Amino acid sequence: MIPSSTVIFDMIHKDLRFRLVFLVDEEGMLLREFLHSKGISKRTLTATKYEGGMITVNGHEQNVRHRLQVGDKVAIIFPPEQPSEGLQPEEGPLDIIYEDEAILVLNKAPGQSTIPSRDHPTGTVANYVAGKFVSDGLPATVHVVTRLDKDTSGLICIAKNRHIHHLLSEQMMSSGFHRQYIAIVEGHVKDDQFTIQQPIGRKDGSIIERMVREDGQSARTDVKVQHPFTKDGHELTTIALVLHTGRTHQIRVHLQWAGYPLTGDDLYGGTLQWIQRQALHCAVLRFKHPVTGADMQFESDMPADMQSVSRIL
Template sequence: MHLKSISKRTLTATKYDGGKLLVNGIERDVRHPLHPGDEVEIQFPPEKISMGLAVEHGELDLVYEDDALIVVNKPAGQSTIPSRDHPSGTIANFLAGKFTRERVPSTVHIVTRLDRNTSGLICIARNRHIHHLLGQQMIHSDFFRRYEAIVEGHIMKDAFSIEEPIGREDGSIIKRVVREDGQYARTDVLVSERFHIKGRALSRVNLNLHTGRTHQIRVHMEWAGHPLVGDDLYGGDVLFISRQALHCTALMFTHPLSGELKVFESKVPKDMRYLNQNK
C-alpha cells in the first residue's frame, strides 16, 4: 500500500500508537493490496502535549484557524517556544492551553517560528501529518515568507539576493555568522525607502526567505554591512528602538488539505511605524 504524502514517522505512529488504516471500512495493514475504486481512510492516533511544554492560558492574536492549521500574529517580546531562559508565557504554552480547553488531541507543531524580539505571523500545524505536508512545501520553496525590516545605512542597490552559508559562531551557543562550512541560506532584499532620523541614514527593506536558518535575516544583513536597527547582537544601534526592527508581514502557501492558496498579511507594529514617522 502506498500512502501518498504520509511521512514514515506518521505511518509508524498510526500502526503502533492507536491509529488505524481502513480500506472500504475494514481495518487493514500496510501490506494489503489496493484495487481501483478502493476507499482508504487513515485515522491518526491521538497526540499528547509534548513533555516539558507547560499548559498555560493566555491571549493569542489569532489571524486564521481551521481543523488543519492556525496562524498567529506574535508580538515582539514573546517567545515562540519555551527555552531555559523563557520557559513560560510562550506562544506554544498558550496554544497548549487552547488545545487542552478545546479537548484537541494534539501537541503543538510550530511550522514557522520567530525570534523572541521579532514580531509578526507564525504558522502552527494541528497534527504531525499537517506539519509534514507544510514542511515539504518549505523544503521545495513553495512556502512564501515576507518580512519588513529597518536597517542601518542607505543600501545602494534597489534589489539583490544574499546567498551565504550560515553556521554557529565559534564559542557561542546563540550567535550565528556567515561561514564556509555553514548551511546554505538565501535571502532576497528589496529596498522600499531610504531616509534619515536625526541625521542617521536608515533603509526600509522587504525580505523574502528561501531558507529558514536561525537568525538568517539578522546574519545576512550584518554580513551585507547593514545590520537591523535595534539588533545589538548583530551590530545594530538601540538608540531608536529597543529590539530588532523586524516583522513578518506575510505568509503564503497552499492549504495542505483543500489545495487552496492561502495568503495572510500583518501590518508592522507601532514601534516600527514610529521610526518611519519620525524622519
C-alpha cells in the same frame, strides 16, 4: 501535494483525533499504495497502526493489503499526540489570524518567545497553543512550522499534526513556502534589489551569536528596498526580505554582513536609539494548504513600534 478533489476534512466526531478522508477514484489499488499516493509515509502508517490510530474503508477497519474499489471512502485516523514534558500547557492570549482542522496561523507580538527555553520556560506561543488544544479537547501537540526570534514580530504557522508538519516542511524545502519580512536597517541601501547568499554558522565562543563563515550552512535572503529615509540626521531604509532558507538569526546575520544592521539589533551592530528590539516583522506567509492544495496567503501590518521609527518627524 494531495489533489483537493479527493480529500475532505472529517472532524464531525466525538473522537477528535486528527483524521483525513479520501474518496477512491482508481480501481484495484492496494490500501497501502493508495495512502502512499496521498502523501502518507510508511512511518506514519506504522505509527497509526501501533500508537492508537486507525485506517478504515467505508467505515470498517482494514489492513494496508486491502484492495480498493472506485467510490470507496478511506479514512486515516491519526494517533493522539501528547505535548513533550518540556511543554506545559497554559492559558494565554493568542492573536489568531486563521484556523482550521490542520493549521493555525498566529500574529506574534515582539518580546514573546515562540517555544520554551531554559530562560523562558513559560509564557511562550507554544505554551499558549498547547493550552488552547487542551481547552478545545484536541489530542494534539504543537508543531511550529515557522519559528520567530523572541524580539521578531509577525506571522507564525503551526501544524496541528505531525503529518501536516511534514507536508509543510516539504514545501519549505522545495521553496514552495513563501516568507516575506519587512525590516528597518541602518544606512541607505545602495542597490534596489539583491540577494545575499552566504553560509551561516555559530560564532566561536558564543552559544547565541551566529556569523557568516565558510563552514556554515547555506543560506539565501532576497532583499528589496522599499523606502530610504533620514531620521534625526541618521540614514535608515525600510526593506522587504524573502527567506529561502531558515537558519538561526539568518536575516540579522546577513544584513550585518552586508553592512546594513537592523536598527534595534544591538547583538549584531544596530543602535537602540529608536527601538528596543530588532526592527524585523514577518509580514506575509504564502503556501499551499497541506490538505486541500488551496493557495493560502496571510498578511500582517507593520507594528506600532516599527511604524514610529519609519515615520519621518
